[in-house]
Amino acid sequence: MMDATHMRTAPGAADKKATKMFVEGATKYYQTRTGSVHALDNVSLEVRDGEFLCILGPSGCGKSTLLWSMGGLHDLSGGEIRLGHEKISKPHPEIAMIFQDANLLPWRNLAANIALPFELKRKKVDQERVDTLLRRVNLKGFETKFPRELSGGMQQRASIVRSLSVNPSLLLMDEPFGALDAFTRDEMNLLIQEIWMETGKTIVFVTHSISEAIFLADRVVVMSARPGRIASIFDIDIPRPRPVDIQTRPDFIERVLHIKASIDHGRSPNEGLAIT
Amino acid sequence: MDKALGNKIPEFNKKKSEGGGVGLSGTSLGLGDHRTKFETLIIILVAVVIIGGAEFLLKWFGVPQYVLPTPSQIVTALFTEWKFIWPHLLTTLYELLVGFAIGASIGFVLAAVITQFPFVEKIVTPYILLLVTTPMLALVPLLILKLGFGSEPRIIAVALASGPMVMINSATGFRRVDLAKIALARSFGASTFQIFTKIRIPMAMPMIIVGLMVGSIFGLLTTVGAEMVGGAEGLGNRLTYYSALIRMPQFFAVILILAIIGISIYVLFFWIGKKWASWEA
The missing domain is CATH 1.20.5 (Single alpha-helices involved in coiled-coils or other helix-helix interfaces)
Known part of the structure; x- marks a missing residue:
């Protein structure tokens, strides 16, 4: 597929743990006041060790539900999710999540925000690791700043540091850059690609942007909505590191159109009629 | 699984505080920076x-002085009469502090517990509203009948006046549920108790502080009012005493002290708010 694994260097090398996640027949109903919502329907998926997997789909297709279930934040109505041989039914120390809008705690400064996972685990902050990470994402020196004093990109970088600080082997990212402007988003996409290549983490990344998915992923899983199902899976064999301007190349655009067409075909005829 | 997180669909964009509550949050009375x-x-x-x-x-x-004394007469009276007034000041502060401490603690704990159980909240809220809107001073004559002219009936009245204020505002704070923040803590393995101390309380803090401020001001009003109703101690009692004797400079000196207490309470909570809740500015 691609050989990023060979390019990976410290500090990631020492972090390496074998991670394989299996989603088997994941089915999920939400009980709401107006009735039952069928969010996931028999989703089966294997997340390979060290891969960058993007889950792509329209809003309401259950991609966040799938991710939250992988993170052990949601129970499934049916099926199961395993990390290696362990069944995921609650948050797992090897799994860290990164949320939309950075999700920093506004009453804590940056250092205290990054200390949160350690606090919750009643451990001493691994300051050396945190400092290395802060330097890596250019946030050294901003430790005493509060989230409201930081730009959206900086906030999301801080949240990445927070997640990596506890050295998980699997990162689950829930539309992390959705709220950022296009330029910051490109920047963040480059950064996350670099971090992934350096650390060898397995990343599952939820997005509704086709080009973001293609830019980042080894594999793009396209989901269809209501109920959420896997519509198709695309291998993205573009060599790494991928530069930002790759997105303007014809072959990249061709991939975008290809995936877009597959999503449009997945629509039910009724929806198509409703447009006209 | 987390109870609050439950099985809610992960859509939680900017669901801000809901519900009522008596708030000073938007007050423009700020002490400028x-x-x-x-x-x-x-x-x-x-x-x-x-x-x-x-x-x-x-x-x-x-x-004439007995209609309205001049500021200089009031200040003079404050100094000359101070040795007679300060024991009453201590009594008032004691009743206020003890009553407020009791009321605020109960109010805070009640708010924290009740907001976790929406159904219980629905049952309890009308009574709390009743306590908020009914002047607790009205109970003082009854309390005096039962408990005599000491500090106890006043302390109870203060607790009854300040507690519900703290409770109703804190409840508004605790009702703010940010699923994303809870999910965040949960994803790092937080226990329900940790979510409470690390997420819910800090998030409710701005409203808790507002509740403490309003509650303590209501407590002060009630303390003075209760002292005016009966007994021989406290600043409220001094007000009735001096006005009965038409010693207006001394009367106004007591009012001046009360004003200073009130302002001090405000300033205290303003600074507490600045320290612990400024993130929400």
Whole structure:
């Protein structure tokens, strides 16, 4: 597929743990006041060790539900999710999540925000690791700043540091850059690609942007909505590191159109009629 | 699984505080951050003009002391009468602090517990509203009948007046549920208790502080009012005492002390708010 694994260097090398996640027949109903919502329907998926997997789909297709279930934040109505041989039914120390809008705690400064996972685990902050990470994402020196004093990109970088600080082997990212402007988003996409290549983490990344998915992923899983199902899976064999301007190349655009067409075909005829 | 997180669909964009509650949050009474020297000068000047003007006008029109004493007479009375007033000041502060501490603790705990159970909240809220809207002073004569003229009936009245204020505002704070923040803590393995101390309380803090401020001001009102109803101690009692004797400078000196207590409470909570809730500015 691609050989990023060979390019990976410290500090990631020492972090390496074998991670394989299996989603088997994941089915999920939400009980709401107006009735039952069928969010996931028999989703089966294997997340390979060290891969960058993007889950792509329209809003309401259950991609966040799938991710939250992988993170052990949601129970499934049916099926199961395993990390290696362990069944995921609650948050797992090897799994860290990164949320939309950075999700920093506004009453804590940056250092205290990054200390949160350690606090919750009643451990001493691994300051050396945190400092290395802060330097890596250019946030050294901003430790005493509060989230409201930081730009959206900086906030999301801080949240990445927070997640990596506890050295998980699997990162689950829930539309992390959705709220950022296009330029910051490109920047963040480059950064996350670099971090992934350096650390060898397995990343599952939820997005509704086709080009973001293609830019980042080894594999793009396209989901269809209501109920959420896997519509198709695309291998993205573009060599790494991928530069930002790759997105303007014809072959990249061709991939975008290809995936877009597959999503449009997945629509039910009724929806198509409703447009006209 | 987390109870609050439950099985809610992960859509939680900016669901801000809901529900009522008596709030000072939007108050513009703030003690400004950056005052220029010029502004300070003007503020002092206005104060001087008002106090000096009052002094001058009262003297100019020959208003008798028993109608309205001049500022200088009030300040003089404060100093000459201080040795008789301060034990009453201590009594008032004691009743206020003890009553408020009891009321605020109960109010806070009740708010924290009740907001976790929406159904219980629905049952309890009307009674809390009743306590908030009914002047607890009305109960003082009854409390005095039962408990005598000591501090106890006043302390109970203060607790009853301040507690519900703290409770209703804190409840508004605790009702703010940010699923994303809870999910975040949960994803790092937080326990329900940790979510409470690390997420829910800090998130509710701005409203808790507002509740404490409003509650303590209500407590002060109730303390003084209760002291006026009966007994022989406290600043409220001094008010009735001095006015009965038509010793107006001393009467106003007591009012001045009460004003200073009130302002101090406000300033105290303003700074607490600045320290612990400024993130929500």
